[in-house]
Amino acid sequence: EPEVTQTPSHQVTQMGQEVILRCVPISNHLYFYWYRQILGQKVEFLVSFYNNEISEKSEIFDDQFSVERPDGSNFTLKIRSTKLEDSAMYFCASSLDPGRYTDTQYFGPGTRLTVL
Amino acid sequence: QQQVKQSPQSLIVQKGGIPIINCAYENTAFDYFPWYQQFPGKGPALLIAIRPDVSEKKEGRFTISFNKSAKQFSLHIMDSQPGDSATYFCAAKGGGNQFYFGTGTSLTVIP
Numbered sequence: 001e002p003e004v005t006q007t008p009s010h011q012v013t014q015m016g017q018e019v020i021l022r023c024v025p026i027s028n029h030l031y032f033y034w035y036r037q038i039l040g041q042k043v044e045f046l047v048s049f050y051n052n053e054i055s056e057k058s059e060i061f062d063d064q065f066s067v068e069r070p071d072g073s074n075f076t077l078k079i080r081s082t083k084l085e086d087s088a089m090y091f092c093a094s095s096l097d098p099g100r101y102t103d104t105q106y107f108g109p110g111t112r113l114t115v116l
Numbered sequence: 117q118q119q120v121k122q123s124p125q126s127l128i129v130q131k132g133g134i135p136i137i138n139c140a141y142e143n144t145a146f147d148y149f150p151w152y153q154q155f156p157g158k159g160p161a162l163l164i165a166i167r168p169d170v171s172e173k174k175e176g177r178f179t180i181s182f183n184k185s186a187k188q189f190s191l192h193i194m195d196s197q198p199g200d201s202a203t204y205f206c207a208a209k210g211g212g213n214q215f216y217f218g219t220g221t222s223l224t225v226i227p
Contacts, residue, residue: 093159
């Protein structure tokens with residue numbers, strides 16, 4: 001069964017450093033998402049991406065964040081200058097067509113980001 | 117602003133019991149309500165989902181009950197097993213691409 005993959009599984013960085021989290025969505029999916037989950041809390045939407053553009057973003061997704069699809073398979077989330085509060089699990093997800101009632105977002109296993 | 121409210125925060129049942137997890141929402145534009153199951157160290161995985169035009173959906177041991185007028189929906193797990201021990205998230209979507217997740221319920225099924 002196709003799955004979303006993410007690398008690395010765990011990233012440790014110093015405050016103020018830039019990090020790039022990588023995702024390979026399911027190959028025929030067209031919509032891509034990033035979510036984050038602070039330890040023990042709910043999953044929060046960050047951004048959705050379609051046709052090389054951001055289609056929606058939450059208030060969490062400020063100027064420190066950016067997303068990119070650098071090639072036909074990868075989807076990345078960049079945090080320019082990490083803060084302690086960015087420590088969380090970051091999930092990538094992909095879906096085929098969110099305009100359909102039954103569209104399902106498939107989640108990757110996540111990248112645990114620890115900012116020291 | 118919490119778009120989807122979920123309760124309880126944690127739940128412990130004996131094997132064979134029927135845990136029930138409840139969610140409530142306010143936004144009437146929501147039109148798709150999935151439940152996700154998450155094991156430690158893994159991403160959420162879709163378990164079962166319902167649209168507001170039906171009141172109940174059953175898949176295997178998992179059942180969603182949906183009350184459109186009350187804007188509530190719940191997950192029932194029949195004949196629960198220790199392998200069902202996980203965190204369960206309800207979610208809602210409508211009018212856009214993003215899912216709004218509940219705060220999660222940690223379920224423990226005791227053998």
